[in-house]
Amino acid sequence: MIKVYVSSVIEAPADAVWAEIRDFNALPKWTPFVAESRIEGGLASDKVGCVRNFRLKDGGAIREQLLTLSDYDFQCTYSILESPMGVDNYVATLKLTPVTDGGRTFAEWWAEFDCAPEREGELAQAIGQGVFQVGLDALKHRFRR
């Protein structure tokens, strides 16, 4: 099991950032790497248990299931059901915490998963820097003051 952890500071209040990202089907709206996304089975996109089925701009297709959605903790946890990445038992969490000093947001995004040992470094880099950091950068950019 390896863990990837990325965090950053976004120059906007946490409730405003949360409003942008709580919709489990909104990846194409706020990340630069998702081309299109839909929720399977006609469920609401904030229904815990729903599955998002999305396509990356580089072509990869991924299915992820929403496990936890908390408007109290500003937190969303999800697992990968299918992906071309070659990861198992992948569970990720995106969490926002208000920074009361300055009305900003501390954003954390982490994942735990299993993979072939020789791919750990490559996957940690691809997920940590290629996905999570890029996503947080997009939020920083969108909310820059």
Place this chain on the structure above:
Amino acid sequence: MIRVTRSAIIDAPLERVWAVLRDFNSHAAWHPAVAESEIEDGYPADQVGCVRRFSLRDGNLIREQLLTLSDQEHVSTYCILDATLPMRRYVATVQLKRVTDGERTFWHWQSTFDVPRGREREFEQLVGVGVYEGGFEGLRAYLRRGRDRSGAGAPARARGAAGDLATHGVVVERFGGPEVLRHQALVAPAPGPGEVRLRQTAVGVNYIDVYVRAGHYPLITPPAALGMEAAGEVLDVGEGVAHLLPGDRVGYACPPPGAYVGARTMAVAQVVVLPDHVDDETAAAVMLKGMTAEYLLHRTHRVRAGDAVLVHAAAGGVGLFLCQWARSLGARVIGTVSSEDKARLARAHGCETPIITREHRFAAAVREATGGRGADVIFDGLGRAAADENLEALALRGHWVSYGQATGPLDAIAAERLTAKSATLSRPVLFHYTAERAALAEIAGRVFAALRDGVLRVEIRHRYPLAGAAEAHRDLEARRTTGPIVLLP
């Protein structure tokens, strides 16, 4: 029950903040509201179960017990045992978390407790503002003054106490060729307010140094020392310097020139602390080019997986970094180079399609490599000679990022020529992206992380003594070097 939560970002690495906060008796040193404090019964101040007895400046007395201390989670939990204040069942938790894209720390401080009915607001303010917010400011000031490092183990040199320090360096006597570089004795004065004095161990040589020496860029008035990039050790700091202390290993890449020296006194704003995994020579060799690649790929244009990226001079210093980093972001990297050897070098660094051209003719090849679409973004350090071909090679809504002008300054571009493709033209300069300290820390931090993770690989093949700077310039201008050049004072 009242719950009070406050949080802040501290502009220091997590390890440094935690080293202070894990000491349960340290608050007397950094918290402005605490007058005196001691641990009862001679226990260590990081012993779970220990009790601190302290007085506030307003005269109140409090005893608190440490309940949890976790060096793993960076958590400290404690409760009030007795107080001259009417607070009951007070339990507080301090937690630190790392801000991974910059040398900063998130500090979360929360408590729950009861007070007499009607006094909730008063105590919410007392704890939230007086204790927690006051604590944030107190710790910031404490770190700024370097009080956490001034005890045992810290270097004994006093800040700014010494006078002039004799050193040596390479100065431009007048604008001209390499022959105008003269090695001579110099002096590094004691640092004034906002300044630091460094003993430099490695100095980076960049092509901009050649332009400055020749008088193309008006950055110096001869006689003056050259150089924009170096690494070394902090000797002493002036008044008001927050983030550096004697003994810190540091690096910088910034104007004004003056890096070709053994010891240097300079403004502190652009100097960053080096992580252990980046040695001095590497820092001196990569900071300017690495930070340039970082902001070009993440800030001027946010390169995404699948983007077609064209990198000019793909085997050059910045070019190789752009190729490696863009490739790791999932981009399709096309590059221009001037020879077969350089094409091989670029390919080995992630450039999938090197185009060999000495006349800067590449648009047709770029179109072919992208199925006719063109490049989504062009990183152009060439300038004038490539301008027309750049517009030709650009995809619809493409972004032409002109960050250098090796072949001469760009001629005026009629705005309609951008309209033809809804194109964007940017003329970014590194030092505008690093002007704010938080941004500098973030950019430098990402370069260091990229070195650690192997996203950027660098091999230093060319080392010269500082006195041999003229020879280094001759070799650089004659294209006898590949990769970074460092001077060793």
